[in-house]
Amino acid sequence: MKNFLNVHDVANVEELAQQAIALKNHKFDFKQLGNNKTMVLLFLNSSLRTRISTQKAAQNLGMNTIVLNLTQDSWQMEFEDGAIMNGTTAEHIKEGAAVISEYADIIGIRAFPTLTDKEKDYTEFVLHKFLENVNVPVVNMESATVHPLQSLTDLITIREHTTKSKPKVVLSWAPHIRSLPQCVSNSFAEWMNRADVEFVITHPEGYELDERFSGNATILYNQEEAFKDADFIYAKNWSAYAEYGKIIGSHDDWMITDKKMQLTNNAKFMHCLPTRRNVEVADDVLDSDYSLVIKEAANREIAAQIVLKTLLEQNV
Ligand code: SN0
Numbered sequence: 001m002k003n004f005l006n007v008h009d010v011a012n013v014e015e016l017a018q019q020a021i022a023l024k025n026h027k028f029d030f031k032q033l034g035n036n037k038t039m040v041l042l043f044l045n046s047s048l049r050t051r052i053s054t055q056k057a058a059q060n061l062g063m064n065t066i067v068l069n070l071t072q073d074s075w076q077m078e079f080e081d082g083a084i085m086n087g088t089t090a091e092h093i094k095e096g097a098a099v100i101s102e103y104a105d106i107i108g109i110r111a112f113p114t115l116t117d118k119e120k121d122y123t124e125f126v127l128h129k130f131l132e133n134v135n136v137p138v139v140n141m142e143s144a145t146v147h148p149l150q151s152l153t154d155l156i157t158i159r160e161h162t163t164k165s166k167p168k169v170v171l172s173w174a175p176h177i178r179s180l181p182q183c184v185s186n187s188f189a190e191w192m193n194r195a196d197v198e199f200v201i202t203h204p205e206g207y208e209l210d211e212r213f214s215g216n217a218t219i220l221y222n223q224e225e226a227f228k229d230a231d232f233i234y235a236k237n238w239s240a241y242a243e244y245g246k247i248i249g250s251h252d253d254w255m256i257t258d259k260k261m262q263l264t265n266n267a268k269f270m271h272c273l274p275t276r277r278n279v280e281v282a283d284d285v286l287d288s289d290y291s292l293v294i295k296e297a298a299n300r301e302i303a304a305q306i307v308l309k310t311l312l313e314q315n316v
Contacts, residue, residue: 003138007190017155020306034063040104045112057304097133113144115245137311147183151191153303157296167231173203174280176237186213202226206248230264258284
């Protein structure tokens with residue numbers, strides 16, 4: 001593994017999840033690996049879990065960590081080649097990324113989509129601008145189209161809580177008041193399509209994901225039908241891909257409730273967090289015994305740690 005950008009950097013998703021589970025009781029056994037090594041974490045957007053769990057993972061491996069909120073604490077960055085920088089941007093990505101790369105052994109980057117420029121977002125413009133100008137491994141901490149640290153976490157969590165070798169996993173769209181990225185859902189879909197699960201996606205018409213991510217998953221427009229026999233319900237809002245970045249109509253009745261969870265095969269509930277209570281997910285689901293959301297968030301640490309461990313062993 002040279003970088004951890006998306007599922008294509010992983011040879012076998014189930015094996016990586018098993019390695020992460022095995023690491024859980026040996027978190028501090030590899031302190032030497034990161035000795036005198038530094039991870040720089042660059043945030044162009046807000047973060048709670050990613051920021052803390054990735055730093056913690058790096059520190060478990062003996063690394064130093066430096067966090068930079070690039071849009072607040074640094075110079076405003078220019079990404080366009082050939083730009084005449086007589087406006088608000090003070091530093092070009094060519095120098096900015098190259099300099100950061102001099103100080104870092106691994107770089108983590110969070111750069112959300114614009115949700116207005118589909119072409120720029122789906123070619124991963126910002127992530128690629130960094131990649132072009134650094135010479136150390138890069139970890140995607142949620143980019144314009146995917147969130148692979150979350151998806152690895154989700155597979156780990158499913159494996160820890162399944163009683164079946166091939167559980168039925170349902171990704172359900174849920175309502176929200178803002179336009180959100182498709183990243184978590186795209187990524188979850190491409191990981192589930194490579195995992196040993198029966199994978200179903202349910203959403204209102206118009207919310208089809210890019211087929212490069214949804215692949216051969218079964219897509220149902222009827223949420224209640226999709227929930228039947230489910231072992232895991234994974235809820236997430238996303239804005240439309242076709243009508244890019246838009247919220248289409250009102251679908252308040254898609255909120256995940258305990259009543260809907262009763263249609264499943266005693267399914268566990270998952271969400272990447274943050275979630276809007278009683279908009280996306282009802283209190284009675286988030287506060288139930290079958291909710292895995294906190295355990296899932298806790299697993300972000302071992303997901304990040306197995307990725308950083310692999311990068312350190314293979315590159316740094
Ligand atoms: C992000 C998203 O991609 O959906 C991060 C999820 C890990 N979520 C949000 O931006 C939620 C913001 C809100 O206002 O609820």
